[in-house]
Amino acid sequence: MRAAPRVVERTSESTKLRVIPRVRELYAYREILANLVRKGLKVKYTASVLGAVWSLLNPLVFLAVFTFVSKVMGSNIPSYPVYLLSGLLAWNLFNVSVTLSTRSVVDNANLVKKVYFPRELLPLSAIGEVLVDFVLQVSVLILFMIVTGYGFHPANLALLPLVVFDLFTFTTGMAFLFAALNVRYRDVQYLVGLGMIVWFWLTPIVYPSHFVQEQAARIGSRIDLFAVYLLNPMADIIEGFHRALYGVVQPRAGTVILVDASLGWLAAVLATAAVASLLLAWLTWRVFFTLSGDFAEEL
Amino acid sequence: MGSPAIEVDAISKKFRLYREKPTSLKARLISSRNRAEDFWALRDVSLEIPEGASLGLIGHNGSGKTTLLKVIAGILRPTEGRVVTRGRIAALLELGAGFHHELTGRENVYLNASFLGLSRRDTDLVYDDIVAFAELEDFMDNQVKFYSSGMLVRLGFAVAVHVDPEILLIDEVLAVGDEAFQARCLERVRQFQRDGRTIVFVTHALDMVARVCDWAVMLDHGHVHAVGPPEDVVRELRYVLLRSDPNFVPEEGTREVEIAGVELVRGRGSNDGSVMPGEDLTIQVDVRANEPADDLDVSFGVWDWRNLLATDGSTAREGVSVGRFAGKRRVRFRLRTVPFAPGKYWITVGLSSQMTGHVYHVQRQRYWFEVREPEAEHQRIVVVPLEVDVEDL
Numbered sequence: 001m002r003a004a005p006r007v008v009e010r011t012s013e014s015t016k017l018r019v020i021p022r023v024r025e026l027y028a029y030r031e032i033l034a035n036l037v038r039k040g041l042k043v044k045y046t047a048s049v050l051g052a053v054w055s056l057l058n059p060l061v062f063l064a065v066f067t068f069v070s071k072v073m074g075s076n077i078p079s080y081p082v083y084l085l086s087g088l089l090a091w092n093l094f095n096v097s098v099t100l101s102t103r104s105v106v107d108n109a110n111l112v113k114k115v116y117f118p119r120e121l122l123p124l125s126a127i128g129e130v131l132v133d134f135v136l137q138v139s140v141l142i143l144f145m146i147v148t149g150y151g152f153h154p155a156n157l158a159l160l161p162l163v164v165f166d167l168f169t170f171t172t173g174m175a176f177l178f179a180a181l182n183v184r185y186r187d188v189q190y191l192v193g194l195g196m197i198v199w200f201w202l203t204p205i206v207y208p209s210h211f212v213q214e215q216a217a218r219i220g221s222r223i224d225l226f227a228v229y230l231l232n233p234m235a236d237i238i239e240g241f242h243r244a245l246y247g248v249v250q251p252r253a254g255t256v257i258l259v260d261a262s263l264g265w266l267a268a269v270l271a272t273a274a275v276a277s278l279l280l281a282w283l284t285w286r287v288f289f290t291l292s293g294d295f296a297e298e299l
Numbered sequence: 300m301g302s303p304a305i306e307v308d309a310i311s312k313k314f315r316l317y318r319e320k321p322t323s324l325k326a327r328l329i330s331s332r333n334r335a336e337d338f339w340a341l342r343d344v345s346l347e348i349p350e351g352a353s354l355g356l357i358g359h360n361g362s363g364k365t366t367l368l369k370v371i372a373g374i375l376r377p378t379e380g381r382v383v384t385r386g387r388i389a390a391l392l393e394l395g396a397g398f399h400h401e402l403t404g405r406e407n408v409y410l411n412a413s414f415l416g417l418s419r420r421d422t423d424l425v426y427d428d429i430v431a432f433a434e435l436e437d438f439m440d441n442q443v444k445f446y447s448s449g450m451l452v453r454l455g456f457a458v459a460v461h462v463d464p465e466i467l468l469i470d471e472v473l474a475v476g477d478e479a480f481q482a483r484c485l486e487r488v489r490q491f492q493r494d495g496r497t498i499v500f501v502t503h504a505l506d507m508v509a510r511v512c513d514w515a516v517m518l519d520h521g522h523v524h525a526v527g528p529p530e531d532v533v534r535e536l537r538y539v540l541l542r543s544d545p546n547f548v549p550e551e552g553t554r555e556v557e558i559a560g561v562e563l564v565r566g567r568g569s570n571d572g573s574v575m576p577g578e579d580l581t582i583q584v585d586v587r588a589n590e591p592a593d594d595l596d597v598s599f600g601v602w603d604w605r606n607l608l609a610t611d612g613s614t615a616r617e618g619v620s621v622g623r624f625a626g627k628r629r630v631r632f633r634l635r636t637v638p639f640a641p642g643k644y645w646i647t648v649g650l651s652s653q654m655t656g657h658v659y660h661v662q663r664q665r666y667w668f669e670v671r672e673p674e675a676e677h678q679r680i681v682v683v684p685l686e687v688d689v690e691d692l
Contacts, residue, residue, distance in 0.1 A: 006387060007383065008383070008384050009382070010383075011377065012378055035409060038410075046401045047401075114374070114390075116374050185323060294376060296369065296375050
């Protein structure tokens with residue numbers, strides 16, 4: 001017995017995004033999403049002997065090099081490899097996801113013009129692809145922390161779910177926006193490439209986050225410069241990862257590395273960022289949804 | 300089932316045509332708005348396609364067929380109007396759309412099937428059939444970049460016909476592969492029809508429309524020009540195509556001698572416009588001489604639906620002289636056995652001077668006859684003139 005036929009009505013009106021039915025529709029198309037992710041991974045590692053091992057080697061080499069460098073040359077940040085990677089891996093997820101998503105619709109022009117499916121799947125599959133790498137690489141980092149006996153801070157680890165939520169919501173929001181805009185203006189993909197370089201340095205990844213706090217306090221001003229710095233959601237998110245994994249604000253007496261604030265304060269910042277990111281993702285999803293009706297003829 | 304499978308309600312689709320499409324911000328800022336021209340690919344198109352119908356969409360290039368299909372499939376958004384579809388749709392706008400060259404045949408089958416709405420588990424069930432249909436058993440683990448184009452097309456079609464949609468939209472993809480493969484594709488389509496699925500074809504192969512569809516729609520410059528039985532709509536398209544051809548003049552000549560009348564006499568004298576393959580057909584041309592001409596050549600040509608010359612003949616070529624005459628004379632061309640494939644044929648009749656080639660009068664493709672499809676048990680590869688007699692022994 002056949003189920004009742006699915007009735008679909010399409011009109012000239014660009015339909016308003018209704019989140020719940022749309023999420024249900026996306027769920028109905030999850031096979032395509034899974035296949036797109038699978039395709040992306042297979043294509044990426046095709047004709048390479050080691051395949052996914054390359055994803056693991058990347059953080060391993062980072063860890064080895066920075067362990068060596070900070071041993072030999074010394075570093076202002078104790079356990080620099082853990083500090084660096086706890087932020088860098090999250091940044092990479094954001095950076096690579098947004099970069100790939102931006103091109104995702106244009107790169108799949110052939111599909112968009114010939115096959116119907118919810119276009120959101122294209123940027124989402126780009127994120128999914130990067131997520132696989134992210135999981136592998138974080139596992140390497142955690143393994144490294146266990147093996148070297150770095151230790152974990154259970155209270156801080158409680159931040160992880162929130163900060164991971166922030167990271168994905170914000171990444172998805174940016175991905176929808178740039179993917180949609182890039183269809184009309186290919187400038188967007190170059191702009192994103194350049195923007196990411198600047199953004200990287202606006203985010204405490206390679207330098208200690210306390211440094212900015214310190215400088216802001218030193219310069220002084222009627223406006224709170226450090227608060228302005230924290231308006232960058234990625235700064236909050238990376239700081240959240242630092243706090244969750246690197247853990248200690250002041251690893252040595254006199255050396256403050258992380259933002260000098262209570263766990264509760266940071267959680268509040270991240271919660272605010274979560275609300276803001278959700279709002280952003282909803283807005284950019286609407287933009288994407290509205291524009292996606294015309295992707296097939298814009299390409 | 301009351302509601303139609305597809306309702307197309309006053310659909311219009313406008314495209315902006317850019318001389319050079321601005322895809323960068325700079326280009327968009329510099330180019331003024333009026334560089335873009337509006338082009339209406341569809342204008343106020345309404346159709347109701349009942350469940351289980353097979354509709355052929357025909358029309359000249361750029362008439363809006365593919366655009367309509369894409370609007371129904373949901374790929375393009377209509378500028379005006381509304382489309383309602385009831386049931387799962389699979390749109391074959393391009394064979395192997397979404398094939399990725401770095402992936403193996405097997406991986407592409409699963410990817411492509413999911414685009415057509417088949418779940419992984421469903422694909423598992425039909426996977427062997429797909430491979431067998433495409434006859435690619437030995438190549439499924441090769442990357443498709445090593446496939447020939449024929450192999451790609453076969454695999455694409457094999458996937459497409461194994462999805463199980465309630466509505467199938469097909470754009471020009473049936474005319475692929477060798478004849479054996481095409482026959483299997485067609486058999487598959489007929490299976491879909493028997494299962495009561497709704498099919499919309501877009502095609503240039505007009506004979507396909509007559510053979511497969513139960514009705515047809517002709518689009519002309521984005522408008523619905525004709526709707527009806529496939530045969531009639533195909534004929535209408537032919538007329539429109541002929542008329543739009545600047546080289547086609549239906550009738551011309553200086554009329555020193557003119558065609559007074561043409562009649563087609565069927566072998567059995569029947570007059571219902573159809574001939575069975577193997578029957579005789581006489582083209583009877585009445586000629587009126589307004590001025591005496593003594594080198595008259597009467598000729599005819601028979602054209603099939605593709606506008607290809609099927610056969611022709613003339614009095615001069617047969618060594619027959621019409622002679623010098625005043626008034627009317629009748630010339631009969633008797634086609635002993637008509638070995639044509641089933642379909643419609645159009646006849647051109649001409650009068651010209653044998654010596655100079657001067658055209659007195661010509662009527663192009665004004666008359667037609669139809670060769671009927673023989674009953675199934677009468678289908679033969681060749682029609683051999685056969686004589687039978689019975690005698691007492």
